Amino acid sequence: MKLHTILGATGTIATELIPVLKSHQLNIRLVSRTPRQIEGTEAVAANMLNYDQVLKAVTGSEVVYLIVGITYNAEIWKKEWPVIMRNVIDACIATGAKLIFFDNVYMYGRVNGAITENSPYFPSSKKGRVRVEIARMLLQEMAAGTIKAAIARAVDFYGPGVTDKSAAGILVFNNMKKGKTAQWPINADVPRSYNYTPDAAEALYILASHDKSFGQVWHLPSASPLTGRQFIKLAAKYMNSSDRVTVLPKWLLKIIGFFNPFMKEAYEMNYQDEFPFQFSSDKFEKAFNFTPTSYEDAVKATAEWFLKN
16 A cells, blocks of 8 residues: 655644545554554654654655644744755655645735735745745755655644644634633734635645646635634534624734743734735635535534534
8 A cells, every 4th residue: 555654743734634544545654753653554753853764754655744843933943944844855855755745824925815826925924934945945846856746835724623723723612612702813804714624634635646736836725715703703603602702902912922932923923814814725626626615614513523522
């Protein structure tokens, strides 16, 4: 059987991807510093900053998914991400493995209108500049034909089991579960895009399974944007909760950042909540005849999970 290897196998997207790969009867290798032991998979410990360990982890793979998450800090990103990307690229070249890189959208910066795969890179954050650097590293190798790879980009996500690193999970579903008022950062009245995690995972497998996907950038499927108030109203419907919302002003987020390292680092990304943030996945949807799960169905499934867990 073909071997699909997940680098960064303990995160949210990896958790969703594992059952997708299992459903297609693939051999699965889970790689991280402290990999989980999951029935039907192989666990390999590796430090992505160590090339020899990365090479060993990748050897024998038909497809490698780079879904690594590192500490949310611009200086750490600047130091570590280029090393990780170089190691993974070189290991895939050495072994002939195909690469799917799970990327974000920080490199685009603030965009007026829909964000597409053709949107230019104008990062408005330190972390965005790092994402430009590592994306270009991979794009150059792809253009040169030295590696068979695809870049898959996603925005903030939500879904069943997504309890951290998700504004919707923390501020909406978790608050509602506790009987608290839902919160939303900065502006609850501008359109905002999200990725539903089961869709994102399925899309990664689709990209890995089609030759036409390689050599390109793809935006993972996302339903049409809706405002924070609309999202909260929908969540309240299925959480049996009030649809009231407390908007967290920008100045408050800055103060919270003085005491919370994550919020301090997140502050430079506030443009995503202050202004319309519309992510287009039309290219993927048309190429693979894929319809993103509607917010109605996705929020319902997410709410059901939060109410049961």
